[in-house]
Amino acid sequence: MLQEKIKELKKKRNAIILAHNYQLSEVQEIADFTGDSLELARIASNVKEDVIVFCGVHFMAETASILAPNKIILFPDMNAGCPLANTITAQDLRDLKEKYKDAIVVSYVNTTAEVKAESDYICTSANAALVVEKIPEKRIIFVPDRNLGYYVSKKVKNKEMIIWDGFCPTHQRILPQDIIRLKEEHKDAKIVVHPECRKEVLDIADEIASTSGILRFCKEDTNKKYIIGTEAGLLYRLRKENPGKEFILASPLAVCPNMKKITLEKILCTLENMEPQVKVPETIREKALKPIERMLSL
Ligand code: CIZ
Numbered sequence: 001m002l003q004e005k006i007k008e009l010k011k012k013r014n015a016i017i018l019a020h021n022y023q024l025s026e027v028q029e030i031a032d033f034t035g036d037s038l039e040l041a042r043i044a045s046n047v048k049e050d051v052i053v054f055c056g057v058h059f060m061a062e063t064a065s066i067l068a069p070n071k072i073i074l075f076p077d078m079n080a081g082c083p084l085a086n087t088i089t090a091q092d093l094r095d096l097k098e099k100y101k102d103a104i105v106v107s108y109v110n111t112t113a114e115v116k117a118e119s120d121y122i123c124t125s126a127n128a129a130l131v132v133e134k135i136p137e138k139r140i141i142f143v144p145d146r147n148l149g150y151y152v153s154k155k156v157k158n159k160e161m162i163i164w165d166g167f168c169p170t171h172q173r174i175l176p177q178d179i180i181r182l183k184e185e186h187k188d189a190k191i192v193v194h195p196e197c198r199k200e201v202l203d204i205a206d207e208i209a210s211t212s213g214i215l216r217f218c219k220e221d222t223n224k225k226y227i228i229g230t231e232a233g234l235l236y237r238l239r240k241e242n243p244g245k246e247f248i249l250a251s252p253l254a255v256c257p258n259m260k261k262i263t264l265e266k267i268l269c270t271l272e273n274m275e276p277q278v279k280v281p282e283t284i285r286e287k288a289l290k291p292i293e294r295m296l297s298l
Helices: 002-012 025-030 037-044 058-067 090-099 113-117 128-134 146-155 176-185 211-220 234-241 264-273 282-297
Strands: 015-020 033-035 051-055 072-074 104-108 121-123 139-143 160-163 190-193 225-229 246-249
Touching: 002 015, 002 025, 002 264, 015 025, 015 037, 025 234, 025 264, 033 037, 037 051, 037 058, 051 058, 051 264, 058 072, 058 113, 058 282, 090 104, 090 113, 090 139, 104 128, 113 282, 121 128, 121 282, 128 146, 139 146, 146 160, 176 190, 176 225, 190 211, 211 234, 225 234, 234 246
Parallel strands: 015 033, 015 051, 051 072, 104 121, 104 139, 139 160, 190 225, 225 246
Antiparallel strands: none
16 A cells, blocks of 8 residues: 555655645645644754655745755655745846845745845744834835735734735635635634735635644634635645534635645655755755744744
């Protein structure tokens, strides 16, 4: 059986499997840890194993490589990219910095290592508002997610935000009318959405949170039913961790094709061949580490 073969080979290679909250349920099941990209990067920097099989999208494996340079980061499918991260290049960001010389750059973790290397701070969807709030300077270049930027600008006053016009195509497919229709059918449900959703969706939500925030909120909250506006993979953990509650996906289209590229067959193959690997070059890594450390120190 595939699962057994993976477990055997994992032991032989002294490897650990990390999976993002948006991965296929069978991948989450076989993983040693499941979490958001920052939780996984933090785990990656502390594991004792030599090899990390990173199940997520490319920028996440890069973030693990930045924080754990001495580990081998196996990434089962090099084509599992992030279209949001790919909306901005390092040159685009250099041009923006040139235009707004007094601005501080806050980049969402969904960026390439090269873009991180050009940034002052990194943030995640869990701490974006906090990071921006703590920066004393008034003018902030925020990249690449316009919806997360909108959410932050609503929460943090007295900042001038220059927001890049990127978005996640998967979250963009969740429409306000999907949610309004579901709410009519399930009047007792709370609407919980990710800040990468379009602003018309954010405006009608009861709660806006990162994947780890959604998991926490739904566990601690006393309601029994939720309409969830984020990638479908999160429902695996929500249902597993809250057996007495009901979770309804806001849209059947909220499925990220890149996250779903990682399969058990590819995990086995990557452990057999010890490739493909993700390794951020040292010159970029050193620069990209600084804004991550600055975020962690806040
Ligand atoms: O940071 C992550 O893992 C992403 C992309 C989303 C989230 O909210 O966890």
